[in-house]
Amino acid sequence: MSPLVYYGSVINPVSLKLFKANRCLLAVGSSGNIDWIVEDVEDWVVQETMAAHGCVDVEVVSLRDGEFLMPGFVDTHTHAPQVPNIGSGQQYELLEWLENITFPMESNFSNVEFAERTYASVVRRVINSGTTTCCYFGTIHLEATKILAEIVNACGQRAFVGNCNIDRNAPDHYISPSAEASMSTTKTLISHIKQLPLNPHSVEPLVQPILTPRFAITCTSPLLASLGELAASDPTLRIQTHISENPSEITFTMSLFPECSSYAGVYDSFGLLRANTVLAHAVHLDEEEIKLVAQKNAGISHCPTSNFNLSSGVAPIGRYLDQKIKVGLGTDVSGGYSPSILSAIQNASIASKVLAMQHRGDSGASAGFANKQLSVASLLYLATLGGAEVCNLETSVGSFSVGKSFDALVVSVRDDSGNPAIWGSGPAPKSLEGMLEQFFFCGDDRNISRVYVQGKLIGGTAHKR
Numbered sequence: 001m002s003p004l005v006y007y008g009s010v011i012n013p014v015s016l017k018l019f020k021a022n023r024c025l026l027a028v029g030s031s032g033n034i035d036w037i038v039e040d041v042e043d044w045v046v047q048e049t050m051a052a053h054g055c056v057d058v059e060v061v062s063l064r065d066g067e068f069l070m071p072g073f074v075d076t077h078t079h080a081p082q083v084p085n086i087g088s089g090q091q092y093e094l095l096e097w098l099e100n101i102t103f104p105m106e107s108n109f110s111n112v113e114f115a116e117r118t119y120a121s122v123v124r125r126v127i128n129s130g131t132t133t134c135c136y137f138g139t140i141h142l143e144a145t146k147i148l149a150e151i152v153n154a155c156g157q158r159a160f161v162g163n164c165n166i167d168r169n170a171p172d173h174y175i176s177p178s179a180e181a182s183m184s185t186t187k188t189l190i191s192h193i194k195q196l197p198l199n200p201h202s203v204e205p206l207v208q209p210i211l212t213p214r215f216a217i218t219c220t221s222p223l224l225a226s227l228g229e230l231a232a233s234d235p236t237l238r239i240q241t242h243i244s245e246n247p248s249e250i251t252f253t254m255s256l257f258p259e260c261s262s263y264a265g266v267y268d269s270f271g272l273l274r275a276n277t278v279l280a281h282a283v284h285l286d287e288e289e290i291k292l293v294a295q296k297n298a299g300i301s302h303c304p305t306s307n308f309n310l311s312s313g314v315a316p317i318g319r320y321l322d323q324k325i326k327v328g329l330g331t332d333v334s335g336g337y338s339p340s341i342l343s344a345i346q347n348a349s350i351a352s353k354v355l356a357m358q359h360r361g362d363s364g365a366s367a368g369f370a371n372k373q374l375s376v377a378s379l380l381y382l383a384t385l386g387g388a389e390v391c392n393l394e395t396s397v398g399s400f401s402v403g404k405s406f407d408a409l410v411v412s413v414r415d416d417s418g419n420p421a422i423w424g425s426g427p428a429p430k431s432l433e434g435m436l437e438q439f440f441f442c443g444d445d446r447n448i449s450r451v452y453v454q455g456k457l458i459g460g461t462a463h464k465r
């Protein structure tokens with residue numbers, strides 16, 4: 001089968017400091033992988049360039065003025081069952097919010113019919129927000145979380161789906177009866193996800209299981225130990241959890257694990273801190289913990305919307321980047337009130353500016369990222385390739401290069417996108433870099449016209465459903 005060739009403006013992250021923005025020809029093969037890319041292609045050399053790649057009489061999908069391709073967003077941390085709570089309970093900090101808002105909602109997912117109905121709309125909304133890879137927390141309920149994984153798979157989104165492990169410090173209506181019961185649910189869910197039908201386009205499964213101890217407070221030592229053993233039996237199994245989000249949470253955690261010298265040390269002592277662990281929040285890590293996370297090559301999911309909304313604090317992302325720790329963005333719905341990575345981008349920018357303002361005038365400012373404003377290049381990187389690194393998927397997604405999966409968005413900043421005409425009203429055409437910046441700071445779902453995963457159109461305003 002001949003490839004499908006796209007022609008037009010392309011944004012492609014390169015590093016935390018650099019992205020490419022130019023007109024490209026990009027060919028996607030029938031496997032959904034990128035066959036070839038040619039950069040800086042002017043209109044009059046399109047046919048010649050195609051012919052040089054053996055593409056004669058192949059239809060070209062041309063992007064219009066005001067449209068560009070970019071890699072899909074990676075949401076490294078969200079809670080599918082919390083979407084119905086978006087916008088509620090923002091008066092609370094973490095532990096009160098869990099008790100009063102979150103656990104009551106999550107316990108509703110014992111009802112399979114409710115789970116089916118809710119998860120179908122949750123996944124559709126997340127896809128249409130431009131998230132092509134998503135790390136989902138489910139609930140403690142096996143049937144509901146199987147349904148979540150099935151829906152994600154049927155929709156063609158790339159994702160990790162985990163059964164949430166809880167066997168203490170949660171209400172009677174939302175707790176597994178024992179560590180063994182929680183492990184049994186986890187293992188059954190893993191088997192279920194591994195036998196989901198393969199996407200016809202893909203040789204690799206799009207949906208993968210992920211171990212999901214909610215956080216140290218809700219997991220007994222025997223449960224964490226069993227999860228560590230299961231992780232040791234399969235080094236490819238990802239792990240996701242929360243860490244060091246809120247001061248009261250940290251104090252409570254250390255009282256439960258007096259033998260450990262730090263919160264990160266708790267996960268490490270159970271073999272749960274490794275190169276495919278996704279640590280959500282990491283707002284208040286101390287120096288030793290930062291070193292430990294860096295040494296283990298674990299990744300951090302920066303969830304700034306949630307960190308502001310639950311008054312958790314401002315994560316020192318620049319310091320982590322200086323330590324070469326992998327960082328991606330997370331929406332953390334419903335601690336965060338938006339399922340869109342655009343909101344995480346905006347709040348990551350604001351969070352970095354808060355730190356920069358607090359350190360204004362510091363002597364001996366470093367050459368690195370610490371306490372500096374994040375640039376558009378850095379924000380793009382965190383939202384795409386950085387997230388892919390956190391998920392250990394950087395060789396297949398997060399940017400455009402030959403052999404990688406075509407997980408992409410077509411963004412439209414045209415006046416006809418439906419997002420009020422801020423775009424075209426200026427005196428001169430906007431630069432591609434300028435369009436990206438305005439999309440990041442005032443774009444929304446209306447500007448995401450096509451969402452592709454593994455070459456297949458799965459969402460966006462132009463997707464018929």
Ligand SMILES: Nc1nc2[nH]cnc2c(=O)[nH]1
Pocket residue numbers: 079094098102214215242245306332335
């Ligand atoms: N933000 C957030 N933090 C948590 N810590 C433990 N559970 C949660 C949760 O659901 N959301």
Ligand SMILES: [Zn+2]
Pocket residue numbers: 077078079242280332335
């Ligand atoms: Zn969370």
